[in-house]
Amino acid sequence: MLKGSAFGTLARMSVCCTSSEERIERSKNLVHLVAQVAGAYAQLPAQYAKSSSGVFETTSFSSFYEHVCLFAAGLASIGCGRGDCIGLISDNRVEWLHASFGIQALGAADVPRGSDATERDLVQILGAVEARTVIVENDAQLKKLARCFDALPSVSQIVLLDAGGAYQAMKDEFVQNEDGSARKCSFFTYQDILAHGTQFRVHHPGRIEDEIGRTTRADVATIIFTSGTTGTPKGVVLSHENFLCQLIDISRRLTVCPGDIALSVLPVWHVFERISEYVVLSHAGGVAYSKPVGSVMLADLAKLNPHFLPSVPRIWEAIHDGIFKNVRKKGGVAAALFHFFLAAGKAYAYFYRSVFGLRTHTTRRAQFCAPLFACVPWLLLVPLHFLGNVLVFRKVRKKFGTSFKTAISGGGALPPNVDEFLYAIGVRVLEGYGLTETAPVIAMRSERRPVFGSVGTPCAYNEVKIVDDTGAQLPVGYKGIVLVRGKNIMQGYYKNPELTAQVLDADGWFNTGDIGYRCVGGQIVLRGRKKDTVVLRGGENVEPVPLEMSMQESRFIARAVVVGQDERYLAALIVPDEAELRLWAEAQELRTECMEELLVNPAVVKFFEQEIAKRISLENGFKIFERINRFVLLPKVFEVGVELSAKQEVMRHRVADLYAKEIAQLFS
Numbered sequence: 001m002l003k004g005s006a007f008g009t010l011a012r013m014s015v016c017c018t019s020s021e022e023r024i025e026r027s028k029n030l031v032h033l034v035a036q037v038a039g040a041y042a043q044l045p046a047q048y049a050k051s052s053s054g055v056f057e058t059t060s061f062s063s064f065y066e067h068v069c070l071f072a073a074g075l076a077s078i079g080c081g082r083g084d085c086i087g088l089i090s091d092n093r094v095e096w097l098h099a100s101f102g103i104q105a106l107g108a109a110d111v112p113r114g115s116d117a118t119e120r121d122l123v124q125i126l127g128a129v130e131a132r133t134v135i136v137e138n139d140a141q142l143k144k145l146a147r148c149f150d151a152l153p154s155v156s157q158i159v160l161l162d163a164g165g166a167y168q169a170m171k172d173e174f175v176q177n178e179d180g181s182a183r184k185c186s187f188f189t190y191q192d193i194l195a196h197g198t199q200f201r202v203h204h205p206g207r208i209e210d211e212i213g214r215t216t217r218a219d220v221a222t223i224i225f226t227s228g229t230t231g232t233p234k235g236v237v238l239s240h241e242n243f244l245c246q247l248i249d250i251s252r253r254l255t256v257c258p259g260d261i262a263l264s265v266l267p268v269w270h271v272f273e274r275i276s277e278y279v280v281l282s283h284a285g286g287v288a289y290s291k292p293v294g295s296v297m298l299a300d301l302a303k304l305n306p307h308f309l310p311s312v313p314r315i316w317e318a319i320h321d322g323i324f325k326n327v328r329k330k331g332g333v334a335a336a337l338f339h340f341f342l343a344a345g346k347a348y349a350y351f352y353r354s355v356f357g358l359r360t361h362t363t364r365r366a367q368f369c370a371p372l373f374a375c376v377p378w379l380l381l382v383p384l385h386f387l388g389n390v391l392v393f394r395k396v397r398k399k400f401g402t403s404f405k406t407a408i409s410g411g412g413a414l415p416p417n418v419d420e421f422l423y424a425i426g427v428r429v430l431e432g433y434g435l436t437e438t439a440p441v442i443a444m445r446s447e448r449r450p451v452f453g454s455v456g457t458p459c460a461y462n463e464v465k466i467v468d469d470t471g472a473q474l475p476v477g478y479k480g481i482v483l484v485r486g487k488n489i490m491q492g493y494y495k496n497p498e499l500t501a502q503v504l505d506a507d508g509w510f511n512t513g514d515i516g517y518r519c520v521g522g523q524i525v526l527r528g529r530k531k532d533t534v535v536l537r538g539g540e541n542v543e544p545v546p547l548e549m550s551m552q553e554s555r556f557i558a559r560a561v562v563v564g565q566d567e568r569y570l571a572a573l574i575v576p577d578e579a580e581l582r583l584w585a586e587a588q589e590l591r592t593e594c595m596e597e598l599l600v601n602p603a604v605v606k607f608f609e610q611e612i613a614k615r616i617s618l619e620n621g622f623k624i625f626e627r628i629n630r631f632v633l634l635p636k637v638f639e640v641g642v643e644l645s646a647k648q649e650v651m652r653h654r655v656a657d658l659y660a661k662e663i664a665q666l667f668s
Contacts, residue, residue, distance in 0.1 A: 020283045024247045029215040029240040031068065031105045033282055038065035041258055041284040048261065048288035048304065049094045056288065056304060059094060071102030072208050073200040074193030075133070078157060078186065082107035082211070085129035085223060087155075089122070089145070090137035091115045092268040092289050095161045095190055097277070099135050100222075104240070105212050109220040111235075112269030115141060116641045119148040121233065125225045126152055128235055128494060133157040139164040146170060149185075156185055163189040217241035223494050224271055226436050235494030238271070242439040245461045245487035246275060247282050253446040253456070254308075254406060254430060258284035261306040261403075265292040265315065267646050271440045272410045272432075276310035294322055298399060305401035312411040313418070314648040316429075320418045321555060321577075323396060341388030345424035348385040351378035353452050360453045360519045362477030367520050393425040406430055406447060410440070411647040413526060415549045416453070423452060431455050433524060435512060437490045437503070438462070442482075442512070443524045454523035462486025465509075466518055474517070479527055482514045515543065532652065534564050540625045542570060547626060550615045556580050557611065559638050561655055562628070563663050569629040571666035573659055574608060576633055599633040608633060630666045634659070 023040075027033035038046075038061040045058035059067075080086060086103050088110045090096050103110045111129050113121060115137060122145060126134060134155055136142050142160060149155065160167060171187055188196070201208065221240045225233040262280045264287050266273040277287050285307075290300040292315055301309070327338045353359045354374030361367040397404070407422060410432040422429045430447065433455035434440030442464065445456035458464040465473050466480040474480040485508045492500035503511045515533070516526040528543030535541055544562035551560040551572065559575035578595060585592045585604065592598055599605075612628050638644050643655050656663065 020251065021248050024244060024282055027244055028213065029217060030221060030243060031101050031212050034065055034068065034101060037281060037284050038062055044259055044284050045286040046281060047094050048286055067098040068101040068105060069208050070194045070197035071098045072105035074197030075102060076106055077196040077200040080106060080108060080133055084108040085111050085131050087126045087131040087134035088112040089117060089134065089141050090161060092264055096268050104221055105208060107211055107215045107219060109223050111223045113225065114267045114269055114646060116646060119144055123148050123151045124233060126155065129223060130154040135159040135161065138162040139166040142170055158185065159188045159193055161190045217244060224436055234499060236436045237491040237494050238439050239491060242488050242490065243275060243278055246441050246459065247279055249459045249461055250279050250441060250444065251283060253444050255447060256280055256283040256285050260285040261288050261304055262308040262310060263300060263306040264289050265297055265311055270646060271436045273310065275440060294318055301399065301401045305403040307403050307405045308408060310408040312647050313409055313414045316409055316418050317415060320421050324555065338392055341392045342424060344381060344384040345388050346420055348381040349424045351381060358449060358451050360451060360523055360525055362519060364520055389426060396425050397427060412649055413545060415552065417553045419452065433526060437510060438484060439488045442484050451521065451523050454519060454525050457522045458524065462488055464524060466516065476518050476520055479515055479517045481530055482512045482516050483509045484512060485509045534562060536564060536625060537566055537568050542626055547616055550620065551612055553615060554611045561650055567667050570626065572628045572631040573662065574631050574633050575638055596635045599635055632662045632666060
């Protein structure tokens, strides 16, 4: 329970609130919003986390807010305050939100990153903001910080969230400069900070509440350094308003009720995960921490029965692939029934969407005619759909738990085959679109009318226009660059006005760098990124993402990267799905002991050639110059921090460097 003055006037305001929207509208900042929710729903769970025995334990909103206030007070007691930039290097855990909101409660900004951050990342990020205080998760992050400590002269205080056995022994590594002179560095554990906070609040009653009250929506909440899919990380400066302005519109598209649970599997410092958690918490829902590992996530879905799962496309692909692998293992009648009813389900979903206007159209005529032609086949498929739901799909949906409402996809393009599959089996998918610089949501589908094939309509707090290379606005159906303007747009890149000016013009329009078009219903359809566009020697412009997604629909292809800038033709780097390839090879009586030898086997190369040609074809809507002329099979799986960003997006500049030799051979 909250003690004494933990709420003060701030939390008592919640008594007057009659709805979540009113609380959001009257919130001065993100922490003020949490205070109001805690006042109204003190005993509801705000967080769910596993104990050492694997049982989920809850933290009530009252206890959650109390920890936020204590952590803020503890930071204040060691000299942290308004305007500070405080490093927060940690993966998902209960204490992360305590720390983040605690930092914001003081009018300071958190500068977060996950445990996959390299020493170089830490030097770039913490050095750029001249962080004096750094919060790290555990001994592993402390050791990493020790190795680059000499390159971070501003750091003088370190807080350890989970102090392990090496903590005391490591302190000596931080107290000397490279030249041997003394350098003062103070150390605190999470428990130390809470204890200091308790004393601080005894001696300074009401101080933290006053600090929360002083913080405005315009104040900086966080500086998130992008994962650098295109180069050096940039510090995106986001205010409280950037986040708060989104909560009402998103909650009108995604219904969250008090007591609902969202399963958290994405990096908590990521802007998509953060807005997801803010939406859930603002409506008195709880956040449950899991891991993006199939077996762990599925077990947690069964244990908790959550209502929402915000995730990136790669995880939805993994779920899709996992279901199909299980079906193939069963084989026989069960597999035949699954595939039959899935085909019927996809057909039913297609005609259903056509009848009820849930498909994208670029002309009014097509929009008008679609229901007329679809009505009869839709009615004919209703009995099959009902039967498939009873016999097959209901069992599949049980894997998501018994309370599951909505799947939320963001952080990248959801492959059409995965989108179609989830829709067909009755799992509602809300795909959203945005960037770190837009905090992040620009557009999003709605639960009531989820238009397939799009990322939904632009949210009310921002406006979107599609322009050509000259900046002229394009009509419906014409592809161009997506520009956005609104309350969610970042303040700029940290201390980098030149880079900010390159993407944010004087009128407030932010250039997303994405290519897309608008439909007659207002929905946005994305077709790739401007800077990813491959320009062939003949002048043809090729968007690589649709080709890559099409190739990755093959269960034998885990990753595909299209290359060919300034070349005569397109080629691809292919990462095979090792498990599926071995099964196929064994059926062909090929030797599978050495993967590298298997990948150069002529039969395997021929097989992948057929798999690629089958998907990148004129029949599937691709042009002749989009054909993949050559490819190389890579024996190494792409890894986060090497070829992939934390969102599991391919970092093309890294791939180009790492596989320069292989790429050169494709065009030799």
